[in-house]
Amino acid sequence: MTHAAPALQITALAKSYGGVRALDGIDLVVRPGTVHCVLGENGAGKSTLCHAVGGSLVPDTGTLSLYGGTYAPRRPADALAAGVALVHQHFSLVPTLTVEQNLRLLRLPNLHDGLARVRDEYGLDVRLDARIEELPVAARQQVEIVKALLRAPRLLVLDEPTGVLGPAETDALLATCRSIADAGGAVVLVTHKLGEALRAGDEATVLRGGRVAGGGPLAELGTRQLVPMMIGRAADSLDPALAGAVGLAEPVAVATREAPRAAGSALALSGVTLRRPDGTHALDGVDLDIGHGEIVGIAGVEGNGQSELMALLGGSRAADSGRIALDGRDMTGAGPAARTRAGLGVVPEDRHHEGCVPELSIAENLHLGQLGRFRTWGVALDRAALARAATDAITAHGIRAPGPDAPMSALSGGNQQKVVLARELALDPLVALAAAQPTRGLDIGAVDAVHSRIREAAARGAGVLLVSAELDELLALSDRVLVAYRGRLLGPVDPRDPEARDRIGELMVGATPA
Structure with missing residues (x-):
């Protein structure tokens, strides 16, 4: 039986900034047709890993392969040429231009045909005449995702994409990730919210302090296994309000704070x-x-x-x-x-x-x-x-x-x-x-x-x-x-x-x- 080559394979990847080891021997495999979640606390190395995959930084040591072929991007253009699209935490849109003007900077043929495809396949639509600076943050994020999907990437990497989204927009984004994977594509979803990973992901890798702390098929993992990997303490030690805010618990029913209003x-x-x-x-x-x-x-x-x-x-x-x-x-x-x-x-x-x-x-x-x-x-x-x-x-x-x-x-x-x-x-x-x-x-x-x-x-x-x-x-x-x-x-x-x-x-x- 022949097994398909991994969409992305990372072996012994390392990157240091001065004396700080941001990535320390990372191994990771992303299979075609899956949503692979990269979990970890702030500063765990998630964004550094994304930048290495997206070509915006060159690792000190280690190798990457893409669908079985050598993959060594030296700049973002190399990643795009190889079919890798990265949506960063921070937007790369020109605020004073309209959505359409920003999309035309991609210099893609048949832009409107591409937008129709993205709308039909993923349900994502954007107001082309709106100026970026007039859009709420969630709408700007949607434009960034549409930009990535217009390129029909073989691998889509999303770095904390729901950090600026409300519940409805988050649901739509996770559904988009699933649609891409179900159609045979591969998605790397970087998130700190375990609830999102459990809802949308197939497999997970947990980073902690620049190293792999664990991972595996999400169908076999749950909150009790993942939380200690991320933060070093048990899930049942979390305050209910905190657990709800990070997508782990049942909704909080009532406020826990009682403070009288002072005069004035x-x-x-x-x-x-x-x-x-x-x-x-x-x-x-x-x-x-x-x-x-x-x-x-x-x-x-x-x-x-x-x-x-x-x-x-x-x-x-x-x-x-x-x-x-x-x-x-x-x-x-x-x-x-x-x-x-x-x-x-x-x-x-x-x-x-x-x-x-x-x-x-x-x-x-x-x-x-x-x-x-x-x-x-x-x-x-x-x-x-x-x-x-x-x-x-x-x-x-x-x-x-x-x-x-x-x-x-x-x-x-x-x-x-x-x-x-x-x-x-x-x-x-x-x-x-x-x-x-x-x-x-x-x-x-x-x-x-x-x-x-x-x-x-x-x-x-x-x-x-x-x-x-x-x-x-x-x-x-x-x-x-x-x-x-x-x-x-x-x-x-x-x-x-x-x-x-x-x-x-x-x-x-x-x-x-x-």
């Missing part, structure tokens, strides 16, 4: 209206009042004004009308730096482009907006003091980094998120924190830490606005939940209500139950 308003919006370039309302007369020590969750299908609300709070967009107040102080016309100084921390949805400066060091990113603290006589930057403060933050927040002077771009997406969170939570004063999807792309242990720090911020008196597509996360952390729908905030819903989940679902489609 930490963050308030009054009659805020913001129009999109096409004239439609992104925010339509929004009123919102968050008390000191209160956590208010925002649920909703993406594209209903959540992104614009965060841009407004961060100061990158200005309201057409209305008022924003922080601790009673009018901040409507204040810029980002003034809001930071006043105590408004903002964790944006797109951490890579909006939350950090990849070219600067980790230390500088940890103290963006506060570098004046480290200047001698207001001029020279005391880099030794900056490095010491950054090292303390790296240790306290469990950031896996070569050191404080390494560029931000050297970090995995999850560790970049930890840097952004560490910086915003360290504001003094911290009057209010607005966080969008703060646990997207984070592994189990990091999600646990983020939940704890959000609770701690509220316990110290900060008002917290939490925008999340993870309903379990909202129900577990929030004192009340509002639902974004067509630029308005509906509700509130009490997370302790046994019917909270159903009521939120109704509000997400615009229903107003009695």
